[in-house]
Amino acid sequence: MSIQIFNTMSRQKEPFVTLEPGKVRMYVCGPTVYNYIHIGNARPVVVFDTVRRYLEYSGYQVSYVSNYTDVDDRLIRASKERGLSVPEIADQFIRAYEEDTDALNVMEATIHPRATRTMPEIIRFISQLVAKGFAYAVDGDVYFRTRKFADYGKLSHQSIDDLKSGARIEIDERKEDPLDFALWKKAKPGEINWSSPWGEGRPGWHIECSAMVEKYLGDTIDIHAGGTDLVFPHHENEIAQSEALHGQTMARYWMHNGHIQINHEKMSKSIGNVILVHDLVKKYDPQVIRFFILSVHYRHPINFSDELLTDAVQAFNRIKTAAYNLTHRLKDETVQKPDHAIEKIYRDRFAEAMDDDFNTANAEAVLFDIVRDANIALQDPDAPAGQLLAYRRVLYELSDVLGLKLNDSKAGILDKEVEALIERRQEARKAKDFKLADALRDQLSEAGIILEDTPQGVRWKRADQ
Numbered sequence: 001m002s003i004q005i006f007n008t009m010s011r012q013k014e015p016f017v018t019l020e021p022g023k024v025r026m027y028v029c030g031p032t033v034y035n036y037i038h039i040g041n042a043r044p045v046v047v048f049d050t051v052r053r054y055l056e057y058s059g060y061q062v063s064y065v066s067n068y069t070d071v072d073d074r075l076i077r078a079s080k081e082r083g084l085s086v087p088e089i090a091d092q093f094i095r096a097y098e099e100d101t102d103a104l105n106v107m108e109a110t111i112h113p114r115a116t117r118t119m120p121e122i123i124r125f126i127s128q129l130v131a132k133g134f135a136y137a138v139d140g141d142v143y144f145r146t147r148k149f150a151d152y153g154k155l156s157h158q159s160i161d162d163l164k165s166g167a168r169i170e171i172d173e174r175k176e177d178p179l180d181f182a183l184w185k186k187a188k189p190g191e192i193n194w195s196s197p198w199g200e201g202r203p204g205w206h207i208e209c210s211a212m213v214e215k216y217l218g219d220t221i222d223i224h225a226g227g228t229d230l231v232f233p234h235h236e237n238e239i240a241q242s243e244a245l246h247g248q249t250m251a252r253y254w255m256h257n258g259h260i261q262i263n264h265e266k267m268s269k270s271i272g273n274v275i276l277v278h279d280l281v282k283k284y285d286p287q288v289i290r291f292f293i294l295s296v297h298y299r300h301p302i303n304f305s306d307e308l309l310t311d312a313v314q315a316f317n318r319i320k321t322a323a324y325n326l327t328h329r330l331k332d333e334t335v336q337k338p339d340h341a342i343e344k345i346y347r348d349r350f351a352e353a354m355d356d357d358f359n360t361a362n363a364e365a366v367l368f369d370i371v372r373d374a375n376i377a378l379q380d381p382d383a384p385a386g387q388l389l390a391y392r393r394v395l396y397e398l399s400d401v402l403g404l405k406l407n408d409s410k411a412g413i414l415d416k417e418v419e420a421l422i423e424r425r426q427e428a429r430k431a432k433d434f435k436l437a438d439a440l441r442d443q444l445s446e447a448g449i450i451l452e453d454t455p456q457g458v459r460w461k462r463a464d465q
Ligand SMILES: Nc1ncnc2c1ncn2[C@@H]1O[C@H](COP(=O)(O)OP(=O)(O)OP(=O)(O)O)[C@@H](O)[C@H]1O
Pocket: 029, 030, 031, 032, 033, 039, 040, 041, 042, 043, 044, 226, 227, 228, 229, 230, 257, 258, 259, 260, 261, 266, 267, 268, 269, 270
């Protein structure tokens, strides 16, 4: 079977066929860099990094572009509040983004363009839209003439008239039509700005992406991706701008990840219900966070809870422990030849899961199949080394495709994870949820952690120390 991708445009899975054989051009809408990223923002980063890794594993050469939106209203507001310039704020949070995504083992993008460094291309793009009659300038602003683009609404499956009646659109006297959206915004006094044929100003958010896609990947690309909140209006507007100008399909496959929610509400900076990656990595191994994000199919929502993360600690620990035990058992072996037939079984199952619209939940289940079978073999003192070596190799290989690092120099659970589990157990006891408290004690004991309740609090040690 070939790779199948669920395309938001057609609302169905389609066989993946690239524009150019063996090559993938992929663009993922990146963060607006005015704050730390939360676990919701981390989801598209991890998911599409995994898509990229799997495409490369399958033999494609991938050009992966992900932008930084480094100027917009929120950056301007943050700059005023903190008395720093917009580029200073952007630099700070680009660094923070790099740190967080490095921790999550996200591969470096082929190119990470910044909107503010793409200004000549953005201005030229807008000028060409004006020249073609798809945009008009009013008093220093420039708007896109939405109704002139006949396919508007095709990605979000809405007609222009539905949009008009349903939309929360501010009435703006200067626009010809309420559906028109800004390509260029006139600068307010003292605001950061760039010179343009329409005066000093800055670009709208949507046009940045159209210009960066065109500059770095071309008029038609293979995959365009982001969170599902970007379908409308962001991606709809990108399509309108790019297809109006180029007269050809902007992207062949549109992929959108579901949201991470808290209490069934989207995690979002504007609501304030966020859990920052920056904070979460202090409590959990970043590999566990990545494992957790991939444990659900990317299109499904995830209702975030500490409980899910502590389950992930436990589950990921089983994989690391098996990897450690295999390495330990094989360390005196001189046999170099793995049992290829065994490797193939799991590789095929893994490919079947990932070919089916990147079903990482099923792909992780294949890792657990390996762990289960390897643990059985490890119990057998006569298990052939070639078999154990195959388990070890395929476990590492497939974990690596998911971007999961199995550091087997030290088996098991990290100190900070033990502390997170203990903290949760204390909370459970305070809430008189003794069932959960006991379950957490069992979970820790399975991971080789012994708890001792003392008048000074909980002490813990490792069984093997
Ligand atoms: N709760 C979430 N779950 C999954 N993806 C999300 C979530 N919130 C934002 N995203 C995605 O994160 C990426 C970065 O977007 P951006 O920096 O513009 O965040 P944002 O939309 O401003 O976040 P917020 O909603 O918190 O303000 C986008 O692809 C967006 O779809």
